[in-house]
Amino acid sequence: MTALGLLTPGHSAEDDYPRIEQLLGSDIRVDTAHTGIGEDTSRADTPGGTDSAERLAEGVAALRLAGVEAVVWASTSGSFGHGWEGAQEQVRTLARLAGMPASSTSFAFVHAAGEMGVRRVAVGATYPPDVAELFARFLRAGGLEVTGVRSSGAGTAAEAATWEEEDLLTLARAADTADAEAVLLPDTALRTAAHLPLLEKALSKPVLTASQVTVWEGLRLADRRVNAPSLGTLFTREPRVQA
Structure with missing residues (x-):
């Protein structure tokens, strides 16, 4: 165990x-x-x-x-x-x-991207834009290239926790860029475990969630x-x- x-x-x-x-x-x-x-x-x-x-x-x-x-x-x-x-x-x-x-x-997130050999990532964040950019800066410090950052501007963790599958899909699709090798959804308040296969199928690329x-x-x-x-x-x- x-x-x-x-x-x-x-x-x-x-x-x-x-x-x-x-x-x-x-x-x-x-x-x-x-x-x-x-x-x-x-x-x-x-x-x-x-x-x-x-x-x-x-x-x-x-x-x-x-x-x-x-x-x-x-x-x-x-x-x-x-x-x-x-x-x-x-x-x-x-x-x-x-x-x-x-x-x-x-x-x-940085270690997981490295495990998969991914260098270029797009970010779909529930955070306000300035906080989402701090995450992008962190990823860059870890050696990743951030191809785009999409912010939904959710104000609280409680709000993000109400999101359902269609909300996740909408954010992931909006965040994706043609040159991204993976899409990252960083908020631990999002319920994503049940939706990973659908997210990856919809984007035709790996999706990493918190x-x-x-x-x-x-x-x-x-x-x-x-x-x-x-x-x-x-x-x-x-x-x-x-x-």
Whole structure:
């Protein structure tokens, strides 16, 4: 059994994670613990937001007690707003608090793109335009070329959590560019796990979403790969043979 720990801000769309656990169809357990959400906005630079060391510490003890092997800060906007170096420091703090390998959803997008050999990406964000551009800047710092950024301007995580399949399709299609090798939907408040096959079929290219890459990143930290095509192209790699 491989146990992954996800530290989530609040409860928006957290039901995506047990759905992913089920779709993995393997000996994988995905545990979640929560921090306070502070002010419920989509702004990455909100003072006293979800990403302070004090808030990150709130759920770490529960994850340690659950026996997880790695922890991922499951908040995209709560990490990329610090810039590349600031997000690295955030992850180092989380690893120190947890006493185990750690990462965040923002880094997960960069690592997942690298896993698939993707360099050119388009971004479809629920964030306001200035915050969406901060995410694009983070991706560029990670070595990716951003071919376009589309912002829907959703004001809160609660609003994004109400989106349904057609809303996701509309955003993904609007964000896509002809030269993009993949489309990224970065908001962890979006429920996307059930819609990945349809999204990829509609765009004829890989789609990376926040909940999907967050769990994948936990598996990467735990040195596991699982073949689960229902979770998109990212999960069609051959699994590593376990000793």
